[in-house]
Amino acid sequence: xxxxxxxxxxxxxxxxxxxxxxxxxxxxxxxxxxxxxxxxxxxxxxxxxxxxxxxxxxxxxxxxxxxxxxxxxxxxxxxxxxxxxxxxxxxxxxxxxxxxxxxxxxxxxxxxxxxxxxxxxxxxxxxxxxxxxxxxxxxxxxxxxxxxxxxxxxxxxxxxxxxxxxxxxxxxxxxxxxxxxxxxxxxxxxxxxxxxxxxxxxxxxxxxxxxxxxxxxxxxxxxxxxxxxxxxxxxxxxxxxxxxxxxxxxxxxxxxxxxxxxxxxxxxxxxxxxxxxxxxxxxxxxxxxxxxxxxxxxxxxxxxxxxxxxxxxxxxxxxxxxxxxxxxxxxxxxxxxxxxxxxxxxxxxxxxxxxxxxxxxxxxxxxxxxxxxxxxxxxxxxxxxxxxxxxxxxxxxxxxxxxxxxxxxxxxxxxxxxxxxxxxxxxxxxxxxxxxxxxxxxxxxxx
Ligand code: FCB
Numbered sequence: 001x002x003x004x005x006x007x008x009x010x011x012x013x014x015x016x017x018x019x020x021x022x023x024x025x026x027x028x029x030x031x032x033x034x035x036x037x038x039x040x041x042x043x044x045x046x047x048x049x050x051x052x053x054x055x056x057x058x059x060x061x062x063x064x065x066x067x068x069x070x071x072x073x074x075x076x077x078x079x080x081x082x083x084x085x086x087x088x089x090x091x092x093x094x095x096x097x098x099x100x101x102x103x104x105x106x107x108x109x110x111x112x113x114x115x116x117x118x119x120x121x122x123x124x125x126x127x128x129x130x131x132x133x134x135x136x137x138x139x140x141x142x143x144x145x146x147x148x149x150x151x152x153x154x155x156x157x158x159x160x161x162x163x164x165x166x167x168x169x170x171x172x173x174x175x176x177x178x179x180x181x182x183x184x185x186x187x188x189x190x191x192x193x194x195x196x197x198x199x200x201x202x203x204x205x206x207x208x209x210x211x212x213x214x215x216x217x218x219x220x221x222x223x224x225x226x227x228x229x230x231x232x233x234x235x236x237x238x239x240x241x242x243x244x245x246x247x248x249x250x251x252x253x254x255x256x257x258x259x260x261x262x263x264x265x266x267x268x269x270x271x272x273x274x275x276x277x278x279x280x281x282x283x284x285x286x287x288x289x290x291x292x293x294x295x296x297x298x299x300x301x302x303x304x305x306x307x308x309x310x311x312x313x314x315x316x317x318x319x320x321x322x323x324x325x326x327x328x329x330x331x332x333x334x335x336x337x338x339x340x341x342x343x344x345x346x347x348x349x350x351x352x353x354x355x356x357x358x359x360x361x362x363x364x365x366x367x368x369x370x371x372x373x374x375x376x377x378x379x380x381x382x383x384x385x386x387x388x389x390x391x392x393x394x395x396x397x398x399x400x401x402x403x404x405x406x407x408x409x410x411x412x413x414x415x416x417x418x419x420x421x422x423x424x425x426x427x428x429x430x431x432x433x434x435x436x437x438x439x440x441x442x443x444x445x446x447x
Contacts, residue, residue: 003438023058027058029087037126038180065108065111068108072431074389086125089128089131115157118164118221119146119150129182137276144204155209175187195273216288223294228322290343293393296321317403326373327380331385346392355422395410395412
């Protein structure tokens with residue numbers, strides 16, 4: 001294989017999230033989010049880092065859009081900070097917050113970059129958390145009202161809308177590991193109710209967006225890791241299938257089939273969430289696209305998970321690099337569900353970067369990771385998966401949640417002292433991929 005080409009209308013993009021890049025945490029009338037509160041709590045984030053300033057994208061978005069143009073991005077996936085537009089999560093609208101997203105979207109369109117909007121990438125208004133967060137069902141309608149507000153406001157300029165980013169992570173990291181806001185630990189029962197209620201909120205928001213601005217495309221972004229058996233032994237294969245069915249289907253099954261996977265129901269037993277009548281109809285409304293975020297896989301044997309995998313490369317996140325697992329994952333989802341078109345809404349790698357004496361960042365490992373993953377996704381497309389676009393995580397190094405500023409994922413480096421941006425070799429390489437609409441299999445030579 002020398003050169004792998006993509007369809008001419010393929011959307012090459014990059015992704016970010018509001019709390020990870022915007023900064024301006026208390027400017028122009030923005031309300032507090034649970035991530036503001038969490039990062040301000042001593043001991044929660046590596047090095048005591050916060051998103052108070054982050055990449056200062058709130059003020060520097062014109063510079064960042066100029067860099068997106070330099071790379072040649074066709075699409076840009078960003079999220080809206082809910083408390084920036086609705087400081088309490090409902091009620092009074094902060095016009096200055098809406099104004100910021102107007103400017104951002106107008107500048108993207110002027111640069112010929114298609115905005116892909118995500119309504120919730122984890123920065124829940126603190127006031128909503130104080131009213132019971134995702135457990136209180138009134139709050140689910142507040143999310144739908146917020147979705148309608150945004151669709152009325154930006155629906156004339158943005159076509160593709162995503163309700164939630166990775167609802168599984170909201171529930172598991174927020175309520176079980178406690179490594180994310182709101183920082184609740186070991187409450188599986190609550191986490192399962194949050195999973196269910198997030199899907200109900202998604203369903204209400206889909207309806208609200210469609211009612212507010214007909215003709216928009218609406219989807220959700222799910223985090224899906226491949227699950228591979230450790231060998232061809234039937235017992236290892238059965239163990240891996242069980243993990244897939246009882247865990248990885250938590251969102252796919254309700255959204256694309258309208259019920260929980262029976263193996264999951266069995267495994268969870270009396271800890272299943274409370275389901276109200278009508279929930280599954282709301283949850284399983286037809287979507288216009290599915291966003292998949294994927295970074296790695298798990299390897300399962302009859303004895304349990306195997307890690308690390310001898311001989312495998314690992315990123316700074318401790319995630320195994322295994323691009324062929326991405327192709328298998330996409331095929332598995334495509335074969336098990338009747339899917340709408342798919343976008344890869346996040347994929348990328350954190351590796352430590354060094355600035356060379358020539359002032360450049362020769363991030364060959366990141367290039368290699370992306371090259372392998374682009375290629376495997378193209379193969380999955382040839383297998384029959386209808387992938388329409390690919391958003392690299394991330395455009396720019398940013399605040400990586402509990403890890404603070406210590407995990408660089410960007411095509412562009414952020415110097416957190418000066419806020420200076422530097423294009424990495426991976427950004428230049430991606431520019432070549434986009435310009436040629438193909439992935440060259442040769443080792444990249446920095447230019
Ligand atoms: C995903 C998140 C994104 C970023 C990447 C590394 O789970 O959606 O915000 O943290 O992981």
